[in-house]
Amino acid sequence: AQSVTQPDIHITVSEGASLELRCNYSYGATPYLFWYVQSPGQGLQLLLKYFSGDTLVQGIKGFEAEFKRSQSSFNLRKPSVHWSDAAEYFCAVGLPTSGTYKYIFGTGTRLKVLA
C-alpha cells in the first residue's frame, strides 16, 4: 500500500542553523510530491512541489527539496532557519485515481526554533 513516512516527530534547531526534514514514500512509480506547512491553528500552505524534471525544487520562504528516486525520498531543507519557521511540516504524495488525484500525507514533523 502507498504510504508516506516522516520519521522525525519533533525537531529542534537554533535560529540560523540549517534544517533538513525527512520524507520517504512508498509507491511503484514516481508520484507527485509536496511539502506543506501548518502554523498553529491555521490551515495548510504549500511550500513546494515536484512533478518531474530537475530533482532540486525551490519553494517559498527559502525552502528547497530534493527528490531522490533511488532512496524514495523527498527531503526538505533550509540553509538558515528563522524563528518564524516554527510550525508543523507535512510531506504528501499525489496518486492518480478515478479521474483525479488523491493525496496521502505523512504524520508531520513539528519544528521548534530556539532563539
Add this chain to the structure above:
Amino acid sequence: NAGVTQTPKFQVLKTGQSMTLQCAQDMNHNSMYWYRQDPGMGLRLIYYSASEGTTDKGEVPNGYNVSRLNKREFSLRLESAAPSQTSVYFCASRNYDGMYEQYFGPGTRLTVT
C-alpha cells in the same frame, strides 16, 4: 477570491447528534476533498469528489457521508456523532490545470462530548 471557505469554524456536539460541515470554493476547481486531522496522525482522507456528481471513499469514510451539491460546494455530514469523530476537519480543492496541488480551507474544529 475567498479561496476555500468552511463553516462553522468551531462546533461542539453531543454523542448521537448530527451535523453538516459546509465547504465552498470560488476557484472553479473540479475536485474537492475532506480530511480529518488528529494529533500525531497527519491528515487522513475521508471522502473526495473528482467532479460534480461523483464522490468516492477515502481512507477513513466510516461514520460520514458527503454531498457534492454543485461544482462549488462539497458538504460532509455526521449522522450520529461519536467522540472518536472529535477532530479538525479540512476541506480542499484542486483543478485540472496540471498543477496538481490542493488548496485548503481554514478548518473546522469539532468536539463530540
